[in-house]
Amino acid sequence: MTDALxxxxxxxxxxxxxxxxxxxxxxxxxxxxxxxPSGIGKSTLLAHAxxxxxxxxxxxxxxxxxxxxxTSLPPYRRRLGLLFQDPLLFPHMSVGENIAFALPPALHGRxxxxxxxxxxxxxxxLAGFEARxxxxxxxxxxxxxxxxxxxxxxxxxxxLDEPFSRLDAALxxxxxxxxxxxxxxxxxxxxxxxxxxxxxxxxxxxxxxYA
Amino acid sequence: xxxxxxxxALALMLGPVAAGLFGTLLPAVGYVxxxxxxTVSLAPLRMFLAQPGIGLSAALSLGTGLAATLGAFxxxxxxxxxxxxxxxxxxxxxxxxxxxxxxxxxAAFGLAFLITPSGFVMRLLSPWATGFQRPPDVLIVGDPLxxxxxxxxxxxxxxxxxxxxLAALPQADPVRSRRVAxxxxxxxxxxxxxxxxxxxxxxIRLPVFAVLxxxxxxxxxxxxxxxTTPPPLAVRLTAWMNDPDLSLRFMASAGALxxxxxxLFAIAVWIVGERxxxxxxxxxxxxxxxxxxxHLATALSGSAMALLAAAxxxxxxxxxxxxxxxxxxxxxxxxxxxxxxxxxxHGYAAVDAIxxxxxxxxxxxxxxxxxxxxxxxNETREGRARPRRSLLLLYLxxxxxxxxxxxxxxxxxxxxxxxxxxxxxxxxHMVFVLPYVFLAxxxxxxAVDPRYGHMAGALGASxxxxxxxxxxxxxxxxxxxxxxxxxxxxxxxxxxxxxxxGGRVSTVTTEAVALAAGGxxxxxxxxxxxxxxxxxxxxxxxxxxxxxxxxRRRENETTA
Numbered sequence: 001m002t003d004a005l006x007x008x009x010x011x012x013x014x015x016x017x018x019x020x021x022x023x024x025x026x027x028x029x030x031x032x033x034x035x036x037p038s039g040i041g042k043s044t045l046l047a048h049a050x051x052x053x054x055x056x057x058x059x060x061x062x063x064x065x066x067x068x069x070x071t072s073l074p075p076y077r078r079r080l081g082l083l084f085q086d087p088l089l090f091p092h093m094s095v096g097e098n099i100a101f102a103l104p105p106a107l108h109g110r111x112x113x114x115x116x117x118x119x120x121x122x123x124x125x126l127a128g129f130e131a132r133x134x135x136x137x138x139x140x141x142x143x144x145x146x147x148x149x150x151x152x153x154x155x156x157x158x159x160l161d162e163p164f165s166r167l168d169a170a171l172x173x174x175x176x177x178x179x180x181x182x183x184x185x186x187x188x189x190x191x192x193x194x195x196x197x198x199x200x201x202x203x204x205x206x207x208x209x210y211a
Numbered sequence: 212x213x214x215x216x217x218x219x220a221l222a223l224m225l226g227p228v229a230a231g232l233f234g235t236l237l238p239a240v241g242y243v244x245x246x247x248x249x250t251v252s253l254a255p256l257r258m259f260l261a262q263p264g265i266g267l268s269a270a271l272s273l274g275t276g277l278a279a280t281l282g283a284f285x286x287x288x289x290x291x292x293x294x295x296x297x298x299x300x301x302x303x304x305x306x307x308x309x310x311x312x313x314x315x316x317x318a319a320f321g322l323a324f325l326i327t328p329s330g331f332v333m334r335l336l337s338p339w340a341t342g343f344q345r346p347p348d349v350l351i352v353g354d355p356l357x358x359x360x361x362x363x364x365x366x367x368x369x370x371x372x373x374x375x376x377l378a379a380l381p382q383a384d385p386v387r388s389r390r391v392a393x394x395x396x397x398x399x400x401x402x403x404x405x406x407x408x409x410x411x412x413x414x415i416r417l418p419v420f421a422v423l424x425x426x427x428x429x430x431x432x433x434x435x436x437x438x439t440t441p442p443p444l445a446v447r448l449t450a451w452m453n454d455p456d457l458s459l460r461f462m463a464s465a466g467a468l469x470x471x472x473x474x475l476f477a478i479a480v481w482i483v484g485e486r487x488x489x490x491x492x493x494x495x496x497x498x499x500x501x502x503x504x505x506h507l508a509t510a511l512s513g514s515a516m517a518l519l520a521a522a523x524x525x526x527x528x529x530x531x532x533x534x535x536x537x538x539x540x541x542x543x544x545x546x547x548x549x550x551x552x553x554x555x556x557h558g559y560a561a562v563d564a565i566x567x568x569x570x571x572x573x574x575x576x577x578x579x580x581x582x583x584x585x586x587x588x589n590e591t592r593e594g595r596a597r598p599r600r601s602l603l604l605l606y607l608x609x610x611x612x613x614x615x616x617x618x619x620x621x622x623x624x625x626x627x628x629x630x631x632x633x634x635x636x637x638x639x640h641m642v643f644v645l646p647y648v649f650l651a652x653x654x655x656x657x658a659v660d661p662r663y664g665h666m667a668g669a670l671g672a673s674x675x676x677x678x679x680x681x682x683x684x685x686x687x688x689x690x691x692x693x694x695x696x697x698x699x700x701x702x703x704x705x706x707x708x709x710x711x712x713g714g715r716v717s718t719v720t721t722e723a724v725a726l727a728a729g730g731x732x733x734x735x736x737x738x739x740x741x742x743x744x745x746x747x748x749x750x751x752x753x754x755x756x757x758x759x760x761x762x763r764r765r766e767n768e769t770t771a
Contacts, residue, residue: 050393051393052390075393075394076392076393076397076399078394079394079396080394081394082390088384088391090388090391090406091410097493100496100497100498101395101496101499104396104499105499110497113497113498113499150394150395153394153395159394
């Protein structure tokens with residue numbers, strides 16, 4: 001099983017002004033929703049955890065995965081899976097290559113890796129999509145590939161930055177259920193940043209609200 | 212009328228290339244009745260191939276050109292991969308951008324003054340570290356393998372490729388691409404090489420080809436830094452072409468066609484390399500390897516770029532220093548005294564050269580700007596973007612080696628009675644100025660929101676009024692910058708000026724290169740400095756033009 005994702009007295013300031021703070025642990029399989037209107041700096045929490053905080057901000061406190069202090073690691077060593085509003089599939093790679101790109105290098109052998117890609121795609125009803133160009137996929141299909149890409153990189157936790165806001169209403173619910181189900185299945189702690197009440201309701205976990 | 216502009220621009224760009232190639236082909240197969248060649252034969256080619264050391268000359272051209280291009284490309288790509296978004300990167304960006312306008316010859320002289328056995332580096336180290344009281348007898352500049360020449364070409368091409376890459380960068384959404392790759396566990400260099408480079412490479416491919424063609428057929432840099440036993444191919448061809456013995460021109464023309472083949476071969480080698488890189492890249496992506504010798508790539512590319520920039524800048528400073536140097540004996544680090552003697556002695560000649568340079572450049576850029584603006588306005592009015600293929604047409608004059616068609620152009624101007632005139636030289640410069648002006652102006656022009664034009668039309672303005680009062684003012688900064696770039700390109704032309712001008716049209720560049728063989732460093736300093744100052748003055752003037760729509764791309768500046 002995975003470790004909890006812990007925000008240990010994290011506080012972010014901008015030019016000496018307190019912006020946002022968070023001090024709590026997210027258990028494996030739990031979804032913590034951070035809610036609030038846009039512009040209050042919810043996303044900076046996520047950027048701080050992932051290691052992309054703009055240097056204009058100052059951040060105090062640590063982000064840990066179990067006992068591992070992530071804040072002291074470079075971004076690419078943190079292994080925090082990110083999902084953004086846009087699926088950001090790499091346009092110069094096929095669908096299969098996008099997933100293979102995420103598979104851990106420790107998985108050796110071309111046959112084994114291709115098998116893993118096929119299984120991942122089949123897992124979200126996209127069996128046989130390996131050779132497709134991401135540009136030819138529908139919005140929902142792109143979202144599913146992006147989800148599997150993140151999961152196959154075997155992250156310690158998921159960080160979701162309004163990942164459903166660009167999807168149309170019918171699709172949104174479906175993808176939301178899928179993401180939370182997969183995260184629970186793999187026992188991943190999830191931090192969800194959103195301004196949409198329905199996201200928080202669907203997540204079913206604790207909610208931290210900022211006004 | 213407007214519809215003719217793109218055609219006219221193409222004709223002025225490609226016409227001379229085609230005509231020049233034809234004019235090279237005729238003597239190459241022995242057919243120029245005026246010079247007594249009346250039968251078609253392979254004799255010129257045979258004579259060319261029989262020249263001593265010709266294989267070595269060709270190998271030098273190919274080797275130095277490929278090495279310089281690959282070196283500059285690798286330095287720029289790895290540097291961007293390792294440092295994009297850092298303060299160091301931004302500093303290099305500011306430092307290297309103006310260096311693009313420095314003519315090749317000036318950069319080469321600067322490097323020579325820096326690293327010859329009696330150069331500044333050796334003076335700094337002597338005698339305390341080296342023990343030398345006189346310059347050591349080693350061949351650094353003009354070494355038989357062309358290593359110094361390769362270095363000089365690399366240093367000069369780095370700013371150009373760097374700017375091309377920076378211009379293409381925003382299209383690959385580099386910030387988010389690197390974030391996604393990092394969140395999947397990719398170290399910075401590996402992330403950039405796998406997710407950003409493949410998306411921007413298509414945009415820098417033609418500039419790379421232009422660099423390859425240039426570096427494999429360069430004359431001025433080779434004359435200043437290159438080997439002499441034997442010199443690279445293009446240098447020998449130029450000497451034959453300028454020889455009073457007109458019969459050598461048959462052989463020179465045959466050689467020019469071989470040079471064309473050689474440069475195209477270099478491009479073919481590069482394309483094979485591209486294919487290989489794509490294969491390896493796909494395998495890499497599939498294997499999921501998370502790092503790419505990160506520390507090594509970072510250390511190497513960072514120090515290479517810093518060294519190249521430092522060498523260029525200190526070389527240029529040395530040019531200025533030499534131009535006012537009094538007695539400056541080895542191993543003195545600095546001159547004993549400073550004097551304006553060289554300037555006052557050669558001032559009149561220099562003023563003539565400056566006047567000629569400007570007299571050629573100004574009409575050329577005026578026509579080039581007018582034609583490019585007319586073509587772009589025509590494109591706007593017809594409401595369709597140019598297909599990608601037209602970009603290749605634009606790059607064609609930059610990809611065909613100058614020497615292959617400038618020879619023929621000289622022959623044709625000779626036949627038309629226009630040889631050795633400013634008009635002929637200006638037409639020669641137009642071939643190279645037009646593409647650069649077009650490249651510099653088209654992107655900013657197309658980036659202007661088309662709704663301003665629509666709005667003007669809706670308010671009752673005629674198309675002409677919309678152009679003069681709305682679209683042109685919105686693009687005036689870009690027009691000024693493009694004109695400055697065109698000026699810099701014209702100032703830097705060596706081969707077309709020398710050959711089409713028949714040695715009778717002296718610009719600061721032909722004067723500077725002609726001084727390379729002599730040992731007068733004060734004089735070289737003056738002309739190389741003028742070569743550099745003229746484009747700088749043009750860019751300063753352009754910078755003074757206020758911009759209306761100040762929309763700079765900043766998105767790739769804020770990063771992790």
